Amino acid sequence: MDITFYKYQGTGNDFVVIDNRDLSFPRENTDLVHFLCDRRFGVGADGLMLLNPSDKYDFTMVYFNSDGTESTMCGNGGRCLVAFAHKLGVFEKETTFDAIDGLHYATYNDGITNLQMIDVNNVEVYENHCFLNTGSPHHVQMVNNIGAYDVKTNGEKIRYGAPYFQEGTNVNFVESLNNDKFRVRTYERGVENETLACGTGVTAVAIAMYEQKQTTNTKIPLKVEGGELEVSFEPTENGYKNVFLKGPATFVFNGNIKYHGKANR
Numbered sequence: 688m689d690i691t692f693y694k695y696q697g698t699g700n701d702f703v704v705i706d707n708r709d710l711s712f713p714r715e716n717t718d719l720v721h722f723l724c725d726r727r728f729g730v731g732a733d734g735l736m737l738l739n740p741s742d743k744y745d746f747t748m749v750y751f752n753s754d755g756t757e758s759t760m761c762g763n764g765g766r767c768l769v770a771f772a773h774k775l776g777v778f779e780k781e782t783t784f785d786a787i788d789g790l791h792y793a794t795y796n797d798g799i800t801n802l803q804m805i806d807v808n809n810v811e812v813y814e815n816h817c818f819l820n821t822g823s824p825h826h827v828q829m830v831n832n833i834g835a836y837d838v839k840t841n842g843e844k845i846r847y848g849a850p851y852f853q854e855g856t857n858v859n860f861v862e863s864l865n866n867d868k869f870r871v872r873t874y875e876r877g878v879e880n881e882t883l884a885c886g887t888g889v890t891a892v893a894i895a896m897y898e899q900k901q902t903t904n905t906k907i908p909l910k911v912e913g914g915e916l917e918v919s920f921e922p923t924e925n926g927y928k929n930v931f932l933k934g935p936a937t938f939v940f941n942g943n944i945k946y947h948g949k950a951n952r
């Protein structure tokens with residue numbers, strides 16, 4: 688099977704992107720998605736997105752983690768898919784698409800995507816962490832000396848431990864820098880490792896920091912391993928609306944790759 692793909696990255700969170708407006712991609716083939724994301728046998732990526740057609744909106748987003756399983760919303764993936772749709776000429780300046788967690792409005796201008804995320808109406812605050820869903824589930828925990836922190840070991844323990852277990856969660860470790868900026872490192876469910884950025888993750892961190900009064904800003908810069916993102920939001924009586932994730936979304940290369948099935952790596 689011949690696959691035509693495009694490779695994108697958003698602050699180092701990287702993706703295989705497929706124009707699937709003809710619906711020819713076999714999305715139930717978990718091994719094919721896992722192969723395409725494999726960094727040695729395939730193209731290599733944290734995840735894969737399909738740009739599917741939509742009757743009512745510009746397109747539909749389908750997201751898979753690199754383990755091959757279809758998953759919940761990907762913020763950086765959504766930002767990259769918007770850049771791809773723009774490259775295909777699907778829209779000029781602004782777009783609305785649907786995804787597993789509902790509708791998303793976005794703008795794209797000169798390499799920067801500003802993506803609206805879902806409203807957040809339930810932030811669970813515990814002694815040492817917060818838990819909230821920004822389109823994907825996120826555990827948010829403050830740490831010191833984040834640069835030396837063992838994200839993989841500690842992230843994996845939390846992701847598979849109580850109360851998350853097999854369904855799991857993404858795990859974000861955050862350190863407060865000066866002038867209301869935060870540094871974030873994320874262990875991603877479905878990648879089962881640290882990624883260089885996590886869009887729904889930094890969105891969760893920004894809201895959790897505001898919720899815990901670590902900042903009074905509603906437009907927050909977040910430093911991630913792969914660059915810098917900005918999250919903005921509007922507090923409401925029972926949560927947060929007009930939540931936006933803004934940052935670079937970059938085309939890296941495109942190509943074709945042959946898939947010979949699971950046995951023939």
Ligand SMILES: N[C@H](CCC[C@H](N)C(=O)O)C(=O)O
Pocket residue numbers: 700733734752758759760761762763764823824856857875876877878884885886887888
């Ligand atoms: N791994 C996440 C989905 C992708 C999240 C991340 N890549 C983002 O940018 O939001 C999950 O299964 O919940």
